[in-house]
Amino acid sequence: MLNSFIHRIITAQTDMGSSPSAEPFYRMHIADSVMLFILAISVTFLVLVTFFMIYFVIKYRKERNPTAEQIEGNFPLEVIWTVIPTMLVIIMFYIGWAGFKSMRDAPENAMQVKVFGQMWTWQFEYTNGRKDRVLRVPVGKPVRLTLASRDVLHSLYLPDFRIKEDLVPRMTNYLWFAAKQPGLYRILCTEYCGLGHSQMRTALVAMTEEEFLRWYSPGEAGIEFPYRGREILDVKGCIGCHSLDGSKKIGPTFKGIYDRRSIVITSGEEREVITDEEYMRRSILVPKSDIVKGYPAVMPSYEGLLTVEEFKEIIDFLKGDFIEKPPKKKKVKTAVKKRTQKQVTAFPKPRAVKPVTGPEQKKAVKAVPQYDGKRTFNERGCQVCHNTSNARKIGPGLRGIYNRKVVVITNRKEREIVSDEVYLKRSILKPKYDIVKGYPLLMPSQAGFISDEELDALVEYLKTLK
Amino acid sequence: MEAERTEHLNQEQQRDYTGSKMGMWLFLYTEFLLFGGLFLLYSVYRTRYVEQFHTAAATLDTVLGAVNTVVLITSSLTMAVSVSAIRKGDRKLSVSALFLTILFGCGFLVIKFFEWKAKIAHGLFPGALEMFELPQGEVIFYSLYYVITGMHGLHVLVGVVVLLGMLTLLMRKKINEKDFIKLENTGLYWHLVDIVWIYLFPFFYLLT
Amino acid sequence: MQTSFYVAHGRFRGIFSWILSTDHKRIGLLYLCSILSFFIVGVTLGLLMRLELFAPGRTIMDAQTYNALFSLHGIVMIFLFIIPAINASFGNFFLPLQIGARDVAFPRINLLSWYFYITAGILAISTLFAPGGPPDAGWTFYTPYSIITTTSVSLAAFAAFVVGFSSILTGLNFITTIHRLRAPGMTWFRMPLFVWSVYATSWVQILATPVLAIVMLLLIFERMFGVGFFDPAKGGDPLMFQHLFWIYSHPAVYVMILPAMGVISDIIPVFSRRTIFGYKAIAFSSMTIAGVGYVVWGHHMFASGMSETARWLFSFLTFIVAIPSGIKVFNWVATLYRGSIILGTPLLYSLSFIFLFSIGGLTGLMNAAVATNLHIHDTYFIVAHFHYVMFGGAGFAFFAALHYWYPKITGRLYDETTARVAWLIVFIGFNVLYFPMFILGWQGMPRRYFDYPLEFTNAHMISTIGSWILATGIVIMFVNLVLSAARGRNAGNNPWGGATLEWQVSSPPPAHNFEEIPQISKGPYDFN
Structure with missing residues (x-):
């Protein structure tokens, strides 16, 4: 689900600019x-x-x-x-x-984040090993991004912060910035990188330090950022026309919108409705069916632009009247709090430094399996070009990849080989050695980016795709 | 000076010796820049991969390289002889010197061919499977070696073809002691090819 | 009256009297026709791109097609239209006439360079039908993407390689011509300023094009044999490619704009009936631009991770190159002072050139400052900037030259009213098309985007509408010129009252230009 959400952000064609504050940046x-x-x-x-x-x-x-x-x-x-x-x-x-x-000149106390670009996705890696496709940073803290590319040239562009720098393979560049105000900002790729260049976008989420730490703290895989609904409103551009604080913008405010009486105009006639879930669904998908009295009929339809999950998140958020949505499990919340307090002084403390002992260690291992092939598969962006089914994407589909016969082109000569473990590893590390017949020679080498353990785990995962 | 410049303007058939030479020098200048780009690449990667260039350069055959240097320098000499002979009207000497030049040019290409052949037999060529196992600096060295000597070889080949053309013109008396600018320009080109090699030889064979 | 060069067909007849001709005027017209054909191809590609960008998401084509379109648009417009536009066509036709020569120094090499040019053009267009599809790596061919893409990048790069030869040969031909074939009494400072600009351009062509040739060749080797110079996977350095590429391609900008400046320097005095203001300043600034322009290439790479010293240096030099361009603009405006001005179509285009080129140049300052460059680099701001310089500058000067020399080439006058209407539509269309791009760029719209976020929709829509206006204007202009070639009034030898030598011969010029090589005793803008 998180993946689909991220995918939505990256491919979102909707407005997420219109940052709420006048001057949200330091420089x-x-x-x-x-x-x-x-x-x-x-x-x-x-x-x-x-x-x-x-x-x-x-x-x-x-x-x-x-x-x-x-x-x-x-x-x-x-x-x-x-x-x-x-x-x-x-x-x-x-x-x-x-x-x-x-x-x-980046300040010395800047928080370090590694950025990897690859056709056509971003990956942000924090010092504690956390990885994400959205860049999350605490407000007020200088952030130094080290930029590396896994394939071709890319360029990380933060238009709201007026900076960009290229990601060049085998070269490390850097950028730094500090967000002053919480909010969502665009991250765009500005160096042409092929087919998906214009879709290589993601978001910078600037959060309060407390929120950030709650997300950042290691050990609790699966904690999802609590403001999902709010983020979607941002990303989809809803906030551009609907305020959260009760003020009137182009459209009515979201504040207290759920379950209230409202006068709307339906095919030219006024009527009173209760703004329940059904009403909201209709307003989002067919906005012209009921128009709130006193407002222009300008809202575009979001049909096809929201997934069912996103829709539910939005409704949940609006229902909650902007009270912080409690995380799903109480236990998790306390755990997070404890960690937050522990770390707040030494932030951002690398994960390795923290002594982990006894039951906590056990829990951590259980929560974040050290080398999970599926996770590596997604983190490395393999899914951008390979389906786990039989279907062809940019690269071949991977179902049943292990021990099947493949026709490859090696050194300009066709040959048939069995895709065993050796072949799979070579394809990951030296993709240009054998090229599967009928596919372009596009895959970037992972050599130097992937550890041996991760590679093993990835190959184990590929074996399970049947 | 103005008189010298405009003297040729009203002639029925324009024949401007200085103009032709100027055009040739400009062309040679562009050739220098062409090889300049390649030598720029060479110097950048040489400073980046000092050790690996050292190892790879040691595998080149210095003897063959040296022989080729001698062949090419001699051909430049015979070329010069051919030009100065026709200026004096000695067609016979000019023809035989030009013939020798062509011979030396072909000899250079033959030696080069065997040199490349030996390397390729060892699997040392861009895109070969063996190259995947080599350190990257050595791969770059061999690539530079092939590209630069290849480009140079191509120039020698073109030069030989042009020289053959000049030989026919010379024998049909189209080139004579009054109108020898074509041969002289060809000579300039041939010397350029020679000079490029004089840089190329130490860069690849001697500097290890 | 002498026989015009249209009638004197030389050794061959029919089509061969053109494609085998060594007459600089016929070769100039060969260039002009082929350049205009490629211009129409480039405009069509551009219109399709604008149509796609009319709304976010897929409008009329998929992302791959769009990427191929913008690459080809760049390749065609830069290598096949704007680089040879004025220099090869009008340069060929008028350079010998303006210096009082019967032909260029090497007529046969001149024909050969047209053959290189047309071969390159055919190669570039053939990529549309090549297996693998048209190239999608942009006209800049940045590695490593250009190495790994399976489209026909090699063929396009080869086309750029071949057109480079055409450029080099034209350059050395013109330099030798100017050095050797000036008429008696035609001292350096009695040359028309167009000749000066062609001279500066030719030097840039000679100095820079070989580097492009070798880079394109290496790119082809990279794709065919995997030599690895620019491929990071093999130890190569993609930044080296960018450096080598821009060592040529930045001076190429001056190959495009210098002849344009020359045209403007010729037109303004004629239509003001007075001598040019600051002849030497304009002539020397051409040479300065050619010189300094050679060492500013790094400003294309401010965001690529160059060392800070390099950024510092290139930023500084880039600012310096603005000065000679400024000097030219001031001198042109001063030439209008106390003139006796006839606002003919060539002057209208020239004045709009000054306005649009100033916008292009001044926004260039914003690109040259490293602090702002980091924001606008690779956004629509750049797209707007270089279209103002290339199209608003070189393109408008090309149109100005087309109208200015039209009577001399065809012997007839175009319809003045229609030409002015066309000018107005072209001028408005141009600004509606490109000005919104400055705003888009400052708001953060990256270039080469097939699809864009919603907030950019309005500006993109306006821009696309501008493209239709511009195209309409261009069509009216061309139709007027074509119709007038058949129906126009007889132009006479010197309809504008020009003082340079080409106006002293009949229109169209006779086959050998001058019966007797003229003796020059006064400057090119002496209207007394």
Whole structure:
């Protein structure tokens, strides 16, 4: 379910911009003020040039000025319009450079996150080993992203923070930023990377430190972020038109929306309805059927844009009137709290440093199996190109892959081999050695990115696909 | 100077010796830049993979390389002889010197062919299965070796074909002591090919 | 009156009198026709792209087709249209006429370069039907994607390789021509500024194109044999590819814009009836642009992980290259001062060139500052910027040249009213098409996106509508020019009252240009 949610975010075609606050970032003003400065100079020049051009054309048109005056040039003028622009561009260069310097020097206490890009998905890896496809960061904390690519060039772009940097295979670049306000921001790929380039998007979720720690703390696999419904509203762009705090925007507020009486216009006639689940479903899927009185009929239909689970999450969230949704199990909640308190002082503490003993260790192992092949399969993005069924995707389907006969092209020659363990491992580490006939030579090598244990687990998992 | 420049302008059939040479030099300049790009790659990867370039360079056959250097330099000499002979009107010497040049050019290509053949027999060529097992720096070295010597070989081949053309023109008296600019330009090209090799030889064979 | 070059067909007849001709005018027209054909192909591809982007999600095609379209649009427009647009066509036709020569220095090599060009064009278009599908790696062919994609990237790269030869040969031909074939008395500072700009352009072509040739060849080797220079999986460095690629491709920008500047420098004095303001400043700024433009390529790579020193240096040099462009603009505007201005269509295009090129150039400053570059790099801001420079600049100058020299080439006048209407529609369409892209880019819309988030929909819609307006204007312009070639009034030798040499011969020019090589005793913009 989490996967499908993430998939929805990445492929979402909906609005998730419109960040609620006016200035949610620390350093946004640098690029913007440099821009304003250059823009001011540029506009001045453009206006001057255009003004004189039009003025001369009108004033010295042939009807008014039948004989032209032959002026060959004016040396002082040439000097003036060489020297002034030279000084201006040097100032602009300096301001641009100084701004850049401050955008590059990451504070030493910055939280480290590794970013891996691969066709056409992102993976964020935290120092405690947690991995996710959405970048979650605590508000107010500088974050340093180390950028690496597993296949072709990508570029991580945070438009709201005015930064981007390429992900180059076999090279490590970095970026840093700090989010000032909680919220959802876009992450886009801006270096062309093939078929799915425009779908290589994900989200930066800036959360309060407490929320972040609750998610970040190790050991509790399966804890899901409690504000699912709220996140979906953000991602789908609902918040753009509907406020959460009772204020009127383009559409009515969500505050207290569930189970209240409301006057709507249905095919031209006013009527009173109870805003129950059925009403909400109708409003989301066929918004034009009932229009709340006093509001324009502009909402687009979300039919096909929401999964059943997402719809349920939204309803649950709206029902709860924005009271924090309690995590599913009470036990989990207390465990989280305990951990949070423990870690708060030494945040972000790498997982390995923390001594784990006795029953806790047992629990941790049970909760997060060390090397789970299926997990590796999803984390490494294998599913982007391979189905676990027979169906062909970009690469071959993987059902029954183990010990079946495959025709491959090795060194430009066709040959038939049995896909045994050796073959599977070689395909993962050196994909270009054998290429399955009829498929493109696209797969990136995982060599250097995957540990031996993970590789073993992955191959074990592939064996189970029957 | 103005007089020298405009002297040829009103001739019925334009024959501008300086102009032709200028065009050739510009062309040679672009050739230098072409190889310059390759040598740039070479220098970048050489500094990146010092050890591996060292190991891989040791496998090249220095003797064959040296022989080829001598062959090519001699061919440059005979080329120069051919040009200066026709300027003096000695067609016979010019033809035989040009013939020798072509012979040396072919000899160079034959030696090169055997050198490549031996390497390929050892499985050392881009895309070979054996190359997967080598360290990356060595793979890059061999690739550079093939690409640069290949590009150079191609230039030698083109040069030989052009020289053959010049030989026919020379024998049909289309090239004579009054109009020898074609042969002279071909000579310039041949010297360029020679100079490229003079850089290439130490970079690949001697610097280990 | 002498026989025009249309009548004097030389050794061959029919089609062969054209495709085997060594007459620089006939070759110039061969270029012009083929360039216009590729322009129409490029415009069609662009219109299809805009149509796809009319709304988010799939509109008329799938992602693969879109990726192929933007790649081909780039390849066709850059290598086959805008690089040779003015230089190879009008340069060939008018360079010898303007310096008082009977032909270029190497007429046969001149024909050979057209053959290279047309072969490259056919190769590039044939990728549409090649197995594997048209290339989808962009016109920049960035590795490693261009290595692993199964589309026909090799064929496209080979086309770029071949067109490079055409460029080199034209360049060395023009340099030699300018050095050796100027008429007696035609000193360097009596050359028309168009000749100066062609001279600067030719040097850039000679200096930069070989690097492109070798990079394209290496890319083909990479795909065929896996040599590994640019493939990180084999120890190669993708950044090396970018460096080598832009060492050529940034100077190529000046190959596109310098001849355009030359055209503008010729048109403005003629339509103001006065001598150019600051001849030497304009001539030297052409050479400065050619020189400095050679060392600014790194500004295409500010976000690629270059060292900070490199970013510093390239940013600085990029700012410096803005100065000579500025000098030119000021001198052009000053040339209007106290002139006697006739607002003909060529001048309309020239003035809109100054306006649009200024926008393109000034937004270039925003790209040159590293702090803002990180935000707008690889977004629609860049797309808007380079279309303002390339299309608003070089493209509009091409249209200006087309109208300016039309009477000389055809011997007839085009319909002035229709031409002005077409200009207005083209100008409006251009701005509606590209200006929204600045806003899109600043809002964070990445380029080369098949599909985009909803919030960008409105600007994309406006932009697509602009593309239709622009296309309408272009169609009207071309129809007017084609019809006028048959029906237009007789132009006479010098309809605009130009002072350069091409206006002193009959229209269309005679086969050998000048009966007697003229003696030059005054400057190119002497209207006394």
